[in-house]
Amino acid sequence: MIVLPLQKGSNAERSKHRNRQAILGQLRTAGAMGRAEIARALSLTTQTVSNIIAELSQDGLLLEMGRVSAGRGLPAIQYALNPEGGYALGIEVRPDAIFAALLDMHGKAVATERIAVTQAQPDVVMTHVKALYARALDQVPNARHRTLGAGIVMPGPFGETGITGMGSDLPGWQEVDAETLFEEAIGLPVVLSNDANAAAMAERINGVAQDITSYAYLYFGAGLGLGLVHGGHLVRGAYGNAGEIGHIPVPGQSGNLEDALSRLSVQRHLQLAGKDAHNVDTLDQFFQQNDPDLMAWLTSASAALGHAMAIVENMFDPQTVILGGAMPDAILDHLVAHAPLPDLSVSNRPNAPHPRLMRGASGRMTATLGAAALILNRALSSPISHAH
Amino acid sequence: MIVLPLQKGSNAERSKHRNRQAILGQLRTAGAMGRAEIARALSLTTQTVSNIIAELSQDGLLLEMGRVSAGRGLPAIQYALNPEGGYALGIEVRPDAIFAALLDMHGKAVATERIAVTQAQPDVVMTHVKALYARALDQVPNARHRTLGAGIVMPGPFGETGITGMGSDLPGWQEVDAETLFEEAIGLPVVLSNDANAAAMAERINGVAQDITSYAYLYFGAGLGLGLVHGGHLVRGAYGNAGEIGHIPVPGQSGNLEDALSRLSVQRHLQLAGKDAHNVDTLDQFFQQNDPDLMAWLTSASAALGHAMAIVENMFDPQTVILGGAMPDAILDHLVAHAPLPDLSVSNRPNAPHPRLMRGASGRMTATLGAAALILNRALSSPISHAH
DNA sequence: ATTGATAATTCAAATGAATTGAGTTAGTCC
DNA sequence: GGACTAACTCAATTCATTTGAATTATCAAT
Structure with missing residues (x-):
C-alpha cells in the first residue's frame, strides 16, 4: 500500500x-x-x-x-440529489459477527443486516458477505443495479507491524489480499479501511461533520482508534495504518492510552469489581445507576482523553475532534463534558467556530455505515485537495 | 486559513x-x-x-x-529539467536575522543572503526583504524574470492560539496579513509557512526524501516542530498549525516534549552548568569534547525523542521520520543512533524499506531552503493526491 | 397595467486540447 | 542484409468546454 x-x-x-x-x-x-x-x-x-x-x-x-424565485430574473430550476440514484454497501467484519448496511445517496441506511459468526476465516466471511448483500438487495430492489461499490471495515492494523497479534486482528487474514477477495466475492469495487477511518467518514456523510472538512475522530472499538480527515479526505498514512493512537504511552501513568480509554479497558475495570459489561446496554445501565466502579473508570478515562486531545490537537490542528464508537451515548456525552481540554494547544483559540470536542452522531453502527460512506465520499468528490 | x-x-x-x-x-x-x-x-x-x-x-x-538507445526501436531523445529554467526565492524571518536563498529548478541554492536585524516589525522586515531579493538577483541575472514565487518562513503558530505569546512568535505580526504584505513588497506570489513545514519540503526537493512521499520531519527550531507530508503534500491542519508537537506532555516527566528536546532545552541545561551554547558551533565543540553536561542532556533528549517517535509513528504511519534543524549534524546523528525506537508502533515492521528515523540532509539553512522548496513543489506538482 | 431591468436557460458555432491513425526514422536481433 | 521494434511526426478527428446571441420568466418602478 x-x-x-x-x-x-x-x-x-x-x-x-x-x-x-x-x-x-x-x-x-x-x-x-x-x-x-x-x-x-x-x-x-x-x-x-x-x-x-x-x-x-x-x-x-x-x-x-x-x-424557486429569488429576487429578479428567471427563477432557477432547483436540482437535488436523488437519494435513490445510487447506493453504497457497507460491510463490517468482526471476530464474532458481520454487519452490512446499504446507504442511499443521502447517506440514509435503507437496509441493515447482521449475522453472528463463530469463525472469521476469509472463505467463511466471503460466503456470509454474499448472503448479506443478497438479503439487503431483496429489501431494496432498486439498488440491484445501482450499487456503486462496497466499503469494508476490518480490524486493523493492516500488514505486519509492531502491534500485530495483540488480539485485535483477525486470524487467517495476514497473508491474503482482502481487497481482491471481496471484489471477486461481491462483484463490486471495494474500499478497505479500519473502523476508525470508516467512522470518521460516516460523520462526514451523515453526521456532525457535514460542513467540517478537517477533523479527527476518536473511535471506541476494541481498542482506541483515530480517523484523520484533512480537506475532506482521509489521511491514511504510508501503509494505511495512521491513527493507531491507542498504543501511545500516557504521561504520568504506566501503559498506553487505550489501557485507560477503550471498551476493553472499561470491561476489565468492571470485571475486577465482579461486574460484567461486555454489552453496551449493560454499560449504559451501570452509568444510569451511577455505578461507583464505572465512575472511577470515567475519571481516569477523562484524564486520558484530555491527554489524547493534547496530542491530536497539536499534531493536526483540526477544526474539531469527534468522539464516538461502541459506547453508550450517555457515556460519550459524559466524557465530552468532563475531559480536561488542554490549555497548551493550538486549538485553544478564542472565538473558535466549533467546539473542540463533540460527540459523533452516527450511533452504534457507525463503522458499518462509515464503510459505505467511504464509497459515497469517493463518488461525490474527486481526489483533489483544496486550492491554496 | x-x-x-x-x-x-x-x-x-x-x-x-x-x-x-x-x-x-x-x-x-x-x-x-x-x-x-x-x-x-x-x-x-x-x-x-x-x-x-x-x-x-x-x-x-x-x-x-x-x-539514448535502450533495446530495440528508435532511441528516445532524453529530456531533463533545465536547472536555469526557473528559480524560487526562500525567505526566513527570525527575531534577530533575515535569511534569503534563491534556488534553481534542481533545488540548488544559487545565491544566499543574510542580514542581522535588531527589530522585526513588519515594515522593517519588508525593507530588508526587498534588499535581500535584489542582492540575490544581482548574483544571478538569469533569475530576474524567471522567479516563480517566494516562500516565507516565520515562527508559528499563526493566528491566536493557546500557545501564542510563548516567546517564539514575532511581535507586531499578530494583526497583519503577512501574505499580502510580502506579495506587495516583492511582487511575487507568496506561500507562507512555519519552519518545520518548510524544512520538511526542503528534504523532498533536495534531501533525503526525494523518493519518499509520506514522512514526518522533526525540526529543531527554537522549540520542537513537526512537518507532516502525506502523498507529497503538506498536511497543514485546518488553521495551518498542524505539527506543534513540542507542546505535547511527556510521559514519566513533568513538562512538554520541547522541554527535553529543543535548542532552548539544551541551552538552558548547559547554562545551569555555567556553559554558553547559544551557537551551533559551540554546541558541536561540546559534543566533540564529550562534555558531560551535554551528554546528560542527550540522554534525556534521546528518551524524549523515543516518545516523540511513538506519537508520530502511531498517529501518522509515515514511511520514515527525518530529524533536522538548528543542531550540529553530529548531535543529530547521535540522537538518531540512540533514540529508543518504540516496539509498540505500526512502523515497527519487518523488512521496512526505509529506516524509521534518519537525519535530514539540508544543513543549517534548512528552513530558508525549504521556504523556496514550497514554491518549487507547487510548480512541479498539482494538488492532486495519489490514486487509490 | 405597462415597461425596463435582471437573471436563468437554451441553441448553435467556435475553441482548446487530447486522441487517433498513418507514415517516417533509427536503432536491435537474427 | 532483412525483419522487427519502438520513438516520433503530421494531419485529421473527437471530446468537452466556452462563447455569443436569442428566449423566457420574474421583479421593480412608473
Whole structure:
C-alpha cells in the first residue's frame, strides 16, 4: 500500500468525470441549487453545467425541485440529489459477527443486516458477505443495479507491524489480499479501511461533520482508534495504518492510552469489581445507576482523553475532534463534558467556530455505515485537495 | 486559513496546465526521460507529451540530452529539467536575522543572503526583504524574470492560539496579513509557512526524501516542530498549525516534549552548568569534547525523542521520520543512533524499506531552503493526491 | 397595467486540447 | 542484409468546454 508519486495526466474525458463528481458533491454539501449557481460555485460555465445536469438527470441521479424565485430574473430550476440514484454497501467484519448496511445517496441506511459468526476465516466471511448483500438487495430492489461499490471495515492494523497479534486482528487474514477477495466475492469495487477511518467518514456523510472538512475522530472499538480527515479526505498514512493512537504511552501513568480509554479497558475495570459489561446496554445501565466502579473508570478515562486531545490537537490542528464508537451515548456525552481540554494547544483559540470536542452522531453502527460512506465520499468528490 | 470544501471544475486549459506540471514533476522525480516513456508514466498519448515538451522547451524549461538507445526501436531523445529554467526565492524571518536563498529548478541554492536585524516589525522586515531579493538577483541575472514565487518562513503558530505569546512568535505580526504584505513588497506570489513545514519540503526537493512521499520531519527550531507530508503534500491542519508537537506532555516527566528536546532545552541545561551554547558551533565543540553536561542532556533528549517517535509513528504511519534543524549534524546523528525506537508502533515492521528515523540532509539553512522548496513543489506538482 | 431591468436557460458555432491513425526514422536481433 | 521494434511526426478527428446571441420568466418602478 505504498503511495507512489504517480501523477496522472488529464484529458477531456477525465475532466468531464471530474466535473460530474464536482456537481454531485456540490449538490450534496450545499443542497438543491440552480444550474447557474452551481456554475458560479465551481467556476464553470452555465452551459457546461447544463449539459452535465442533463446527463445526470438522464441517469436518474437528480431530482427536479421546480423553480424557486429569488429576487429578479428567471427563477432557477432547483436540482437535488436523488437519494435513490445510487447506493453504497457497507460491510463490517468482526471476530464474532458481520454487519452490512446499504446507504442511499443521502447517506440514509435503507437496509441493515447482521449475522453472528463463530469463525472469521476469509472463505467463511466471503460466503456470509454474499448472503448479506443478497438479503439487503431483496429489501431494496432498486439498488440491484445501482450499487456503486462496497466499503469494508476490518480490524486493523493492516500488514505486519509492531502491534500485530495483540488480539485485535483477525486470524487467517495476514497473508491474503482482502481487497481482491471481496471484489471477486461481491462483484463490486471495494474500499478497505479500519473502523476508525470508516467512522470518521460516516460523520462526514451523515453526521456532525457535514460542513467540517478537517477533523479527527476518536473511535471506541476494541481498542482506541483515530480517523484523520484533512480537506475532506482521509489521511491514511504510508501503509494505511495512521491513527493507531491507542498504543501511545500516557504521561504520568504506566501503559498506553487505550489501557485507560477503550471498551476493553472499561470491561476489565468492571470485571475486577465482579461486574460484567461486555454489552453496551449493560454499560449504559451501570452509568444510569451511577455505578461507583464505572465512575472511577470515567475519571481516569477523562484524564486520558484530555491527554489524547493534547496530542491530536497539536499534531493536526483540526477544526474539531469527534468522539464516538461502541459506547453508550450517555457515556460519550459524559466524557465530552468532563475531559480536561488542554490549555497548551493550538486549538485553544478564542472565538473558535466549533467546539473542540463533540460527540459523533452516527450511533452504534457507525463503522458499518462509515464503510459505505467511504464509497459515497469517493463518488461525490474527486481526489483533489483544496486550492491554496 | 480555514479549508473550504471548494472543488473547482475542470476545462481544457486547466487540463493542459495540469499536464505541464505533471510532466515537469515526472522529470524531476525520475530524471531524464523520452517522450513516449513520460506518456506511459502519466497515461497520456505520446502526441500530447510531444506537444507539451515542445512548449516547455520553447520556454527554456528543458534540456535535450540526446538520444539514448535502450533495446530495440528508435532511441528516445532524453529530456531533463533545465536547472536555469526557473528559480524560487526562500525567505526566513527570525527575531534577530533575515535569511534569503534563491534556488534553481534542481533545488540548488544559487545565491544566499543574510542580514542581522535588531527589530522585526513588519515594515522593517519588508525593507530588508526587498534588499535581500535584489542582492540575490544581482548574483544571478538569469533569475530576474524567471522567479516563480517566494516562500516565507516565520515562527508559528499563526493566528491566536493557546500557545501564542510563548516567546517564539514575532511581535507586531499578530494583526497583519503577512501574505499580502510580502506579495506587495516583492511582487511575487507568496506561500507562507512555519519552519518545520518548510524544512520538511526542503528534504523532498533536495534531501533525503526525494523518493519518499509520506514522512514526518522533526525540526529543531527554537522549540520542537513537526512537518507532516502525506502523498507529497503538506498536511497543514485546518488553521495551518498542524505539527506543534513540542507542546505535547511527556510521559514519566513533568513538562512538554520541547522541554527535553529543543535548542532552548539544551541551552538552558548547559547554562545551569555555567556553559554558553547559544551557537551551533559551540554546541558541536561540546559534543566533540564529550562534555558531560551535554551528554546528560542527550540522554534525556534521546528518551524524549523515543516518545516523540511513538506519537508520530502511531498517529501518522509515515514511511520514515527525518530529524533536522538548528543542531550540529553530529548531535543529530547521535540522537538518531540512540533514540529508543518504540516496539509498540505500526512502523515497527519487518523488512521496512526505509529506516524509521534518519537525519535530514539540508544543513543549517534548512528552513530558508525549504521556504523556496514550497514554491518549487507547487510548480512541479498539482494538488492532486495519489490514486487509490 | 405597462415597461425596463435582471437573471436563468437554451441553441448553435467556435475553441482548446487530447486522441487517433498513418507514415517516417533509427536503432536491435537474427 | 532483412525483419522487427519502438520513438516520433503530421494531419485529421473527437471530446468537452466556452462563447455569443436569442428566449423566457420574474421583479421593480412608473
